Amino acid sequence: MLIAEVGFAEATWILIVKALVIFAAVFAVAPVLTVVERKILGRFQARYGPNRVGPFGLLQPAADALKLIGKEQFEPRGALRLLYAAGPALVVFSGIATLAILPWGDVKNGVGFYGIDVSIGVLYFFAFGGLSFYGLLLGGWASGSKYSFLGAMRSAAQLISYEISMALALFGAILMAGTLSLTEIVHAQDDVWFVVPQFLGFLIFMVAGFAEANRAPFDLPEADAELVAGYQTEYGGMRWGSFMLAEYLEMFVISGIAATFFLGGWKGPGPGFLDPIWMLAKILGLMFLFFWVRATLPRVRYDQLMSFGWKVLLPLATLNALVTAVLVTVL
Amino acid sequence: MLRSYIPALVFIGLGAIVSSALVAVNAFLGRKRRTGTVKGDPYESGLPSEFSRTFRWGVSFYMVAMLFILFDIEVIFLYPVGVILNAADSVFVLAEILVFVALLLVALIYVWRRGALDWR
Numbered sequence: 001m002l003i004a005e006v007g008f009a010e011a012t013w014i015l016i017v018k019a020l021v022i023f024a025a026v027f028a029v030a031p032v033l034t035v036v037e038r039k040i041l042g043r044f045q046a047r048y049g050p051n052r053v054g055p056f057g058l059l060q061p062a063a064d065a066l067k068l069i070g071k072e073q074f075e076p077r078g079a080l081r082l083l084y085a086a087g088p089a090l091v092v093f094s095g096i097a098t099l100a101i102l103p104w105g106d107v108k109n110g111v112g113f114y115g116i117d118v119s120i121g122v123l124y125f126f127a128f129g130g131l132s133f134y135g136l137l138l139g140g141w142a143s144g145s146k147y148s149f150l151g152a153m154r155s156a157a158q159l160i161s162y163e164i165s166m167a168l169a170l171f172g173a174i175l176m177a178g179t180l181s182l183t184e185i186v187h188a189q190d191d192v193w194f195v196v197p198q199f200l201g202f203l204i205f206m207v208a209g210f211a212e213a214n215r216a217p218f219d220l221p222e223a224d225a226e227l228v229a230g231y232q233t234e235y236g237g238m239r240w241g242s243f244m245l246a247e248y249l250e251m252f253v254i255s256g257i258a259a260t261f262f263l264g265g266w267k268g269p270g271p272g273f274l275d276p277i278w279m280l281a282k283i284l285g286l287m288f289l290f291f292w293v294r295a296t297l298p299r300v301r302y303d304q305l306m307s308f309g310w311k312v313l314l315p316l317a318t319l320n321a322l323v324t325a326v327l328v329t330v331l
Numbered sequence: 332m333l334r335s336y337i338p339a340l341v342f343i344g345l346g347a348i349v350s351s352a353l354v355a356v357n358a359f360l361g362r363k364r365r366t367g368t369v370k371g372d373p374y375e376s377g378l379p380s381e382f383s384r385t386f387r388w389g390v391s392f393y394m395v396a397m398l399f400i401l402f403d404i405e406v407i408f409l410y411p412v413g414v415i416l417n418a419a420d421s422v423f424v425l426a427e428i429l430v431f432v433a434l435l436l437v438a439l440i441y442v443w444r445r446g447a448l449d450w451r
Contacts (some may be wrong), residue, residue, distance in 0.1 A: 012337060019341035024352040065415040068405065073357040089350035096346035100339045119449035121411070124339070145373035148379070157392055160399035167406040171413055178417035180410065233374050237357040242350065303449070306395070314402070319408070322432055328417050329425040 010111055019100065022115055028246050031061035037291050044295035056331070064241075065090045067232065071237030077308055078144025079234065082203045088242035094131035097251030101125050102256040103182045105266045105275035112267070113276060114183060122170060123182035125257055126163070129212070133159045139243075140231030150242035151230025154302065158211055158218065161309040168317035169238020170322040172201040186265030195262040200260040204313055206289070209254040211309065213247060216294040218305055237260065255286035394447045405435050 002221045026112075034059055035050060050057035075084060093313050099327070105113030118124065133156060147196020153251065175179060179190035188194075211218040227233070232243050259265060259282035270279035272308025409428065416424050442448060 002357060004349065012334070015337040016341055019338035019345075023342065023345055032405060043411045069360050070355055070362065071357055072362040075371070076373045078373055085354050088354075089354045091348035092353060093343075093346040097339070097343050100342040115342060116336060118339075123407075143373070143377075147374060148364070153392060157395050160403075161395060164402045164406060167403070168383075168409075171406065171409060175413045175416055178414055180414055228374055232419065237361060238353050239357070245353070252416075306391075308396075309447060310395075311443065318432060318436060318439075322429065325416060325425055325428050326412070329420065329422065 006074060014111060018111065018113075020113055022099065022102075022104070023096070026249075026252065028033065030245065030252065030282045032058070032066070033248055033252075033287065034244070035060045037294075040107070040288070040291045041295050051313075053189075065260040068238045068241040070097050073166045075238045076144050079146070080168065083138045083142035084234075085144060085239070086238045087135050087231075088246070090135030090138065090250070091132045091246040092134065092135075092242045094128050095246040097128040097131075097255065098125050098247070098253045101182060102253065102279075103186060103265055104279050105261055105272070106183065107116070108272060112183075117181055117183045119179070119181055121182050121185075122174070123180065124260075125253070126167060129250070129253065129325070130159075130163065136231050137248070138240075141299055143234035145234050147228045148231050149232045151227045151233065152265075153215060154227075155231055156246075158214075158305060158309075160311070161306060162208040162211035162218075165309060165313040166205055166319045168314070168321055169201045169205035169208060170261055171321045172198045173319070175328050176322045182260050186260060187265065189264045193264040193267075198262060198320075198324070200316065201324075202258065204320065205258055205262070208309075208313060209258065210243065210290070212304070213250045213254055213290070215247075215251065217297040217300050219299060224248075251287055251290050252283060255290070258286055259283050281289065391449075392445075394442075396449070398442060401438065404434065405431070 006017060010253070026166065038060075039049035039051075039057065045168045050060045053059040053063045100115030101121070103114040103117065107113075127170070136155040136159070137152050140155070176194060177185045179185060179188070210216075229315040232240055235243065257277070259279065263282050263286075265282075266275035266279040268274065268281075270278075408431070412424060412428055412431075416428065
């Protein structure tokens with residue numbers, strides 16, 4: 001069956017508890033990542049990075065959060081009140097909702113180590129991940145500032161341009177696995193990780209992922225050199241913090257999807273209970289790539305960004321899909 | 332079984348709660364707002380900010396948005412066929428995919444040649 005059917009569901013209370021556990025675990029890791037990114041960027045530039053608050057600066061996110069909470073609630077004069085608040089809320093909502101799809105392990109002792117494992121699988125990621133587009137567009141448009149407006153329009157055009165290449169890059173892996181369910185895609189990589197036969201797909205997915213998460217070198221929507229801060233120009237306090245939090249969640253989920261589709265998901269040597277650790281290790285490795293690229297590459301120009309998406313990535317992804325389709329049928 | 336979607340509902344609920352809390356928290360815990368200042372002006376370097384919500388926006392944006400709809404639907408249509416391709420193992424299914432993608436590639440080359448992909 002192709003429509004919304006799964007093989008396995010536990011008792012209702014286990015379903016609820018495991019969702020809460022995954023949520024708590026991710027939200028324990030996410031603040032640490034903000035510090036790690038700044039420390040890594042610091043090391044790349046031959047400086048220390050944050051190291052004053054707590055041991056090794058590890059309490060920095062707590063200090064940041066306290067500071068952001070202490071700010072006053074601010075709205076620029078021209079803002080549309082409801083949409084201005086809805087912008088950051090939608091972005092965070094999209095980030096949290098997509099967390100449900102990441103698989104952390106197989107079914108063990110009657111408990112599936114994943115949020116949901118449904119046959120629509122990766123379409124759930126695209127559906128809820130796409131919502132963040134509305135957050136940026138509404139937030140920037142409702143701010144009543146031309147820099148926000150320009151940033152919002154840019155981010156909208158950029159997101160929709162790269163989403164196609166992203167989906168097509170996964171199509172090759174889906175052809176090989178013959179399923180949309182993320183756990184079955186991991187099982188399909190028993191022999192060889194898809195990063196080997198689908199290396200082009202992996203590259204396209206990661207590049208499109210950088211653009212989706214608005215990360216350098218594709219952080220044009222917030223390009224501080226030309227647009228002040230893009231769609232977040234008029235935001236402050238925890239509403240601005242929401243955009244930051246959502247950026248890290250989005251990076252986390254994109255890394256998770258890439259690890260699942262191309263790097264064998266939770267697979268790794270060692271006993272079964274290490275599965276979530278392996279998954280986390282792969283996600284963190286891919287996130288290090290995000291930080292590394294940010295420290296290395298300068299920002300591209302906007303027309304370069306758009307033409308790269310439509311004229312390089314999209315034809316390449318289509319070719320990759322076609323060749324994979326032929327090979328899957330012939331072999 | 333639809334019951335396996337319950338964790339998704341939990342995540343959606345958590346997302347709604349956390350996002351509304353983050354958006355509203357400054358109104359309760361932050362400093363009180365001082366009004367009657369120029370603080371509410373939108374960002375601009377010294378000049379009065381000119382902004383109108385009826386800004387005309389370049390046609391490239393609408394072009395990209397239309398192309399996005401076209402190609403995103405292509406991808407969504409491809410997914411179900413792609414899922415059965417390996418198991419079906421038939422040249423007919425493969426030919427279907429190839430013809431479908433080829434038609435859209437022609438469309439892409441057409442808009443490319445007409446310059447719709449150049450961001451101006």
